[in-house]
Amino acid sequence: MSKKRNVTFVGLGTMGYPMAGHLSRSELFNVSVFNRTSEKSAQWGEAYEGRVALTIEDAVKDADVVITCTGRDEDMMEIVFSDDGMMPYLKKGSIFIDHTTTSFKLAKHLNESLKDKNISFIDAPVSGGEAGAINGVLSVMAGGDAHILDACDSIIKTYSKSITLMGDSGSGQLAKMVNQICIAGLLQGLSEGLLFAESENLNMDKLLSAISGGAAQSWQMVNRGKTMHQREFDFGFAIKWMVKDLGYCLDQADGNNTKLTFTQEVYDRYTNLMDKGHTYSDTSALMMFDELNK
Incomplete structure (x- = not known):
């Protein structure tokens, strides 16, 4: 019988909490978790089978695979490189998978820094939102070595429905x-379309049913169209995180000479909505921009 691999999951936020939960249900791994807020770790430990580590050293020192899912570049820099970070304690020959959505520059920096310690790195941001994490059907976009990704296939598949290797390190980001x-x-297109429909007093249920079956169909339309019309935004992917993500896009575009004119406009609209108290509203609250800026 093959020996179980030790897998540590660091970061039990909106996405990481259920992802680590799915991982803990597998009989293939010894799962440990760590979160900077210990109360969240304790809560996870009551809900799932797995070891709750109290320090980052204890969490990663014996791990064959370390998985992170945090918020932004600054979080990753602190968790990995700070005086209290994990870098000195990572085991040589281990694998590091980062599911955080970060900048391309940070992914490259992590790869080079870990390579110096003989640790393999995969940048593997996910798509599918909180619902995808809870239901274990996330889509994973990965950058790194194909053989390393293959070696982690059984791990990542516990909380995802698809894994795509995009290329070298950073390609996932x-x-x-x-x-x-x-x-x-x-x-932005859905927001304007629904506002137009409301102005013409169209029956929204009939409209969404009609156009969701055609070329205009999208995940956003199917899952957010009705709630946007009802002005319900107290759920989902927070505007705060979309602003962070689009900021990385705009920074990267400056370096590859891409004019992201439309993306810049949406970014500006989101920062405006944050200023008006919608920091943690779902990104579909983009529909409120014109109403709040009359």
Whole structure:
């Protein structure tokens, strides 16, 4: 019988909490978790089978695979490189998978820094939102070595429905940027379409049923169209995080001479909505921009 691999999951936020939960249900791994807020770790430990580590050293020192899912570049820099970070304690020959949506620059920096310690790195941002994490059907966009990704297939599949290797290190983050650029455009178009429909007093249920079956169909339309019309935004992917993600897109575009005019407009609209108290509203609250800026 093959020995179980030790897998540590760091970061039990909106996405990481259920992802680590799915992982803990597998009989293939010894799962440990760590979160900077210990109360969240304790809560997870009561809900799932797995070891709750109290320090980052204890969490990662014996791990064959370390998985992170945090908020932004600054979080990853602190968790990995700070005086209290994990870098000195990572085991040589281990694998590091980062599901955080970060900048391309950070993904490259992590890869180079870990390579110096003989640790393999995969940048693997996910798409599918909180619902995808809870239901274990996330889409994973990965950058790194194909053999390393294959070795982690059974791990990642516990909480995902698809895994796509995009290319070398950093390619996963670039793919996620494209994902976010497209979502921004979809939400802006959907917002304007629904506002137009409301102005013409169209029956929204009939309208969404009609156009969701055609070329205009999208995940955003199917899952957010009705709630946008009802002005319900107290759920889902927070505007705060979309602003972070689109900021990475715009920074990267400056370096590759891409004019993201529409993305910049949506980014500006989101920052305006944050200023008006919608920091943690779902990104579909983009529909409120004109109403709040009359």
